[in-house]
Amino acid sequence: MTTDLNTLLTALYVKIDDHLGRAARTGRPPRLTDAELLTLAVAQAMLGIRSEARWLRFLPRHLPGAFTYLPQQSGYNKRLRTAVPLLKHIIRVLALDTDLWTDATWVVDSTPVECARSREAAKRSELAGWAGYGYCSSHSRFFWGLRLHLVCTPAGLPITWALANPKLDERQVLMAILDHDPSVLANRPGLLIIADKGYVSRELDAFLAERGVRLLRPSYRNRTPHPAQHLLKPVRQLIESVNDTLKGQLDLELHGGRTIDGVTARIAQRLLALTAAIWHNRATGQPTTRSLIAYDH
Numbered sequence: 001m002t003t004d005l006n007t008l009l010t011a012l013y014v015k016i017d018d019h020l021g022r023a024a025r026t027g028r029p030p031r032l033t034d035a036e037l038l039t040l041a042v043a044q045a046m047l048g049i050r051s052e053a054r055w056l057r058f059l060p061r062h063l064p065g066a067f068t069y070l071p072q073q074s075g076y077n078k079r080l081r082t083a084v085p086l087l088k089h090i091i092r093v094l095a096l097d098t099d100l101w102t103d104a105t106w107v108v109d110s111t112p113v114e115c116a117r118s119r120e121a122a123k124r125s126e127l128a129g130w131a132g133y134g135y136c137s138s139h140s141r142f143f144w145g146l147r148l149h150l151v152c153t154p155a156g157l158p159i160t161w162a163l164a165n166p167k168l169d170e171r172q173v174l175m176a177i178l179d180h181d182p183s184v185l186a187n188r189p190g191l192l193i194i195a196d197k198g199y200v201s202r203e204l205d206a207f208l209a210e211r212g213v214r215l216l217r218p219s220y221r222n223r224t225p226h227p228a229q230h231l232l233k234p235v236r237q238l239i240e241s242v243n244d245t246l247k248g249q250l251d252l253e254l255h256g257g258r259t260i261d262g263v264t265a266r267i268a269q270r271l272l273a274l275t276a277a278i279w280h281n282r283a284t285g286q287p288t289t290r291s292l293i294a295y296d297h
Contacts, residue, residue, distance in 0.1 A: 004294055004295070005043065005046060005047075005294070005295045006066075007280075008042075008046075008276065008277070008280045008295055009039050009042065009043055009066070011280060011283070012038075012039055012042060012276050012280070013035050013036065013039040015093075015094070015097070016034070016035040016038055016039065016090055016093075017033070017035035019090075019093055020034055020035060031069040031071075032067070032069050032070070032071055032079070034083065034086060036067055037076075037079055037080070037083060038083070038086065038087065038090055038272065040059075040067060040076075041080060041087075041269045041272065041273075042269070042272055042273045042276050043063070043066075044269070045250055045251075045269050045270050045272075045273035046250075046273055046277075046292065046295045048249075048250075048251055050251055050254055050255070050256050051256070052073050052076055052077055053073040056070055056071075056072070056073055056076060077262075080265045080269065081261045081262060081265045083265070084261065084264050084265050084268055087265070087268035087269065087271075087272050088268060090272060091158060091268070091271055091272050091275045094272075094275045094276060094279040095157055095158065095159065095275055095279070097279060098157060098278065098279055098282045098283075099282065100153050100155050100157040100278070100282065100289075101153075101157070101159075103153040103154070103155070103157075104188070104189075104190055104191055104192060105153070105154055105191075105192045105193075105194065106151055106152065106153060106159060106191065106192070106193045106194070107151075107152055107153070107154055107193075107194050107195075107238055107239040107242075108149070108150070108151045108152075108174060108193055108194070108195045108199070108239075109149075109150060109195070109196065109239045109240075109243070110147040110148060110149045110150070110164075110170055110173070111136075111138075111147065111148050111150070111243045111246075111247075111252075112134060112136045112143045112145060112146075112147060112148075112166065112253070113145050113146045113147065113148050113163065113252060113253060113255070113263070113267065114143045114144065114145040114253045115127050115131050115144060115145035115146060115257070115263065116131075116144045116145065117144070122144045125258065126258055126259045126260075127145075127146075127258070127259065127260060127263065130146065130165065130260045131144060131145050131146050131165065131166075132144070132165045132166055132167050133166065133167075134147060134165075134166025134167065135166075138240075143166070145166070146163045146164065146165065146166065146263065147163070147164055147165070147166045147168075147173075148161060148162075148163055148246075148252070148267060149161060149162045149163075149164060149170065149173045149174065149177060150239070150242070150243075151174075151177065151184075151193075152239065152242055154238045155278065155289045155290060156238070156241075156242040156245065156274065156278060156289065156290040157275065157278050158271050158274065158275055159184055160177055160178075160181055160184050161177075161267075161271060162176070162177050162180075163263065163264060163267060170198045170199060171198070171199055171200075171201040171203070171204045174199065174204065175203075175204060175207050178207075178211070185211050185212075185213065188212075188213075189212065190212075190214075191212065191213045191214070192213075192214050192215075192216060193208065193213060193214070193215050193216070194216050194217070195215060195216070195217040196217055196218065197217060197218050199215065199217050200217060241290075242274075242290070245274065245290060245292065246270060246271075246274065249292050250270040250273055250274060250292070251270070252267070252270055255267060255270075273292075274290070274292075277290070277291070277292050277295060278290055
């Protein structure tokens with residue numbers, strides 16, 4: 001099996017269509033099926049075309065015959081926003097279909113998802129009440145928007161995720177994520193989560209210990225270092241590289257969403273594209289699990 005965009009899209013469509021089957025609904029069936037919609041969304045993210053209107057003009061010229069029907073921009077946008085639960089579900093379906101899902105080590109971190117630059121844009125934004133001001137220590141800058149809290153394997157496979165106001169405590173968000181979806185911790189003996197210093201908390205330690213999970217993070221300078229602390233740095237760099245893939249190749253911060261539903265749909269779209277690439281690379285035996293190079297042109 002070759003590693004190119006057409007092969008990935010074909011395999012992804014077949015996988016989603018087989019999983020969803022024929023929907024039992026009354027009335028006229030949609031001209032664009034859910035499997036086609038998600039395949040369309042992944043292709044858009046892979047090719048880095050952020051404008052939905054431009055994307056729908058691009059398709060007939062560059063991928064003729066790939067989709068029998070294309071909606072107008074407003075219809076595509078509406079379908080994508082209402083498909084957020086389906087996007088999340090298919091991310092999980094693809095993740096479960098890889099050998100990486102059973103990895104006994106996870107990495108957790110949060111990264112900024114900027115939504116506005118100017119003060120006036122922030123004041124007028126429909127994201128007011130959801131988004132807020134936060135600080136990005138990696139780039140030493142303040143931003144207005146949300147934070148993506150991502151739990152993934154060292155290979156970059158998304159396990160679970162959430163968008164939150166940047167003022168919320170990372171430790172509280174992690175507990176809320178795992179509480180909201182307790183199934184991810186089921187049947188995982190000896191699970192280890194690697195985090196940074198921002199996750200130091202007795203409450204979090206107790207929360208995870210009750211669920212049979214160990215948390216490993218760097219110690220503060222005035223504390224006795226963990227015996228395995230010297231191993232943390234290379235592992236911590238893995239999630240930085242995952243964030244770099246999301247931002248550098250999938251335009252995470254250039255999402256263009258103006259409402260909470262719009263931002264959530266576009267972030268889920270990019271996470272699905274990342275998951276689909278990892279799923280396909282593992283299935284085809286590629287040496288680099290998270291490489292998107294073969295699909296971005």
